[in-house]
Amino acid sequence: MLPEIAAILAGLVLLVWSADRFVEGAAAASRHAGMPSLLVGMVIVGFGTSSPEMVVSAMAALDGNPGLALGNALGSNIVNVGLVLGVTAMLAPIAVRSEIVRRELPLLLVIGLFAGWLFLDGALTRVESVALLAGFVGVVGWSIHTALRGRADALADEMDAELAVPRMPLARAIFWLVVGLLLLIASSRLLVWGAVGVAETLGVSDLVIGLTIVAIGTSLPELAASILAVRKQEHDIALGNVVGSNMFNLLAVVGIAGSIAPMDALPPELMWRDWPVLMALNVVLLVMAYGFRGQGRINRAEGALLLMAFATYNAVLVRSVMVTAATASGATG
Numbered sequence: 009m010l011p012e013i014a015a016i017l018a019g020l021v022l023l024v025w026s027a028d029r030f031v032e033g034a035a036a037a038s039r040h041a042g043m044p045s046l047l048v049g050m051v052i053v054g055f056g057t058s059s060p061e062m063v064v065s066a067m068a069a070l071d072g073n074p075g076l077a078l079g080n081a082l083g084s085n086i087v088n089v090g091l092v093l094g095v096t097a098m099l100a101p102i103a104v105r106s107e108i109v110r111r112e113l114p115l116l117l118v119i120g121l122f123a124g125w126l127f128l129d130g131a132l133t134r135v136e137s138v139a140l141l142a143g144f145v146g147v148v149g150w151s152i153h154t155a156l157r158g159r160a161d162a163l164a165d166e167m168d169a170e171l172a173v174p175r176m177p178l179a180r181a182i183f184w185l186v187v188g189l190l191l192l193i194a195s196s197r198l199l200v201w202g203a204v205g206v207a208e209t210l211g212v213s214d215l216v217i218g219l220t221i222v223a224i225g226t227s228l229p230e231l232a233a234s235i236l237a238v239r240k241q242e243h244d245i246a247l248g249n250v251v252g253s254n255m256f257n258l259l260a261v262v263g264i265a266g267s268i269a270p271m272d273a274l275p276p277e278l279m280w281r282d283w284p285v286l287m288a289l290n291v292v293l294l295v296m297a298y299g300f301r302g303q304g305r306i307n308r309a310e311g312a313l314l315l316m317a318f319a320t321y322n323a324v325l326v327r328s329v330m331v332t333a334a335t336a337s338g339a340t341g
Contacts, residue, residue, distance in 0.1 A: 012205030019199030020225035023060050026195055027229045030188025031056035036181035045167035047155035049245065050108075051148060054252035057233060059189075060226035061253075061261045063196040068218070069268035073204055075275060077265035078132075079218020080226060082282050084261075085254045086219070087227040089289040090318025096234045096246055097311025104297045104304030105162035106244035108154055112251045113294045119143065120290050123258045124283050130274050137266025144259035151252075166242040199225065212329050215275045219282060220325055247297060247306075254290075285321050289314070 034056050038048045061084050065077035096102060104110060122143065126136045155164075176184070199222065207217045230253055237246040292314070297304040306314075 009206060009209045012202040012209065015198050015202030016206065016221060016225075019195045019202060020228070022191060022195035023064070023199060023225065024228045024232075026188045026191030027056070027060045028188075028232075029184045030059055030192055031229070032176070033181045033184030033186075033188055036176045037178065037185055040178045040181060044155060044164075045170070046161070046164040047152060049163070049167040049170070050151045050155045050248070050252065054151070054249070054256060055148075057229050057249055058253045058256040058261065059192055060196070060229060061257050062264060063192045064199060064222060064226055065261045065265040066268060067193070067196045067200045068204075068214070069265040071200060071204070072269065073200065073214045074265055074269045074271045075214035076200065076203060076207075076218040076222065077269075078262060078271065078274070078278070079215040079282075080222045081218075081257045081261040081265070082278075082286055083219035083223025084227045084257050085286055086282075086289060086318065086321060087223050088230050088250045088254055089293050090314050090321065091224070092227060092231045092234050093247070093250055093293070093306065094311045094313075094315030094318060095231065096238050097306040098308050098315065099235060100238045101308055101311075102238060102247055102297070102306040103243045104247060104299055104306075106166075106248065108161050108163050109244050109248045109251060110298055110304065111154075112248070112255070113298050115147075116251055116255055117287075117290050117294055119147075119255055119258050120283075120287050123262065124279070124287065127274055127279055127283060130276070130279075132262070132266045132271040132274060134267055134270045137263045137270065140259050140263030141267065144256065144263060147255055147259060163244040163248055166237075166245050170237075170240070170242060170245065210329060210332070211335075212332050213275060215278065215282075216325055216329060220322065281324070285317075289317065292317075 031053055034052050035048050038052045039045075043052070061080055065080050068074065068076040068080065093102070123140070126132060126140070203217045203222050204214065206221070207214050230249055233249050234246040237243070237249065293306075296306045296310050299305070
């Protein structure tokens, strides 16, 4: 199993590095093209920070491991809210000033409910996957419309400050855009190979590996981006990155995977364990961040609560792995 573990570690390191280069190249190229900062942040950067999940899930589906793709998408959303926002809020409370971000929070809840409704019959067909992709196109269109009209929003001010300094010349931006994408594909294939190998060796499902190792790894760009943003007092960017990434994950990542490899039999634990945790975190995030009686804010205590929820959920997953491994060992012993 050592080669598989080495492949996972190398794949994750290369994945995070190449995703960062890809996002920087895409954002710089978009700025050179004259796109407004808010549009670059909401669409280009939002799309880019979800690129690891998209490419990993596409590779997993192409290799005939749709459970890994699904686990990656749902697990990344759980990681983003529980771990990323939990750690970020504990470092510095997150103040929510942007009306755009406040409008995205209930939209994320609706998207989660729609995905759960599609999962309810225990399958994900190609038609349902295309419906998710259509929803993704709709969200991107709404983001573009909002970005073009929301120049006075607090998120726009933060994006203007963040993207005010040119990152790189156009030629270098295009170079890293192309190279970053190619390395994303290569590192994703390496990561998927290692993850599938570990799953087979331990006798656990691809879904669990996707929910844990792969989900945490592909969410590292969001963790780095959110911590950096909140240290710069760009609180709405920190939260907006997570909310935007989570919408993209449910619509595009699941949609792409299901379109490539429709899932005739979803794991039953998806609906009684994983999706309810995802929705519970979405509801808690809405209550914390929306600001029903004023400005929204995720304080340090609430960040600790999110982190505890994430730790508890992963403890349950680890226990299931241990039980499965013990059962397999007993059966062969």
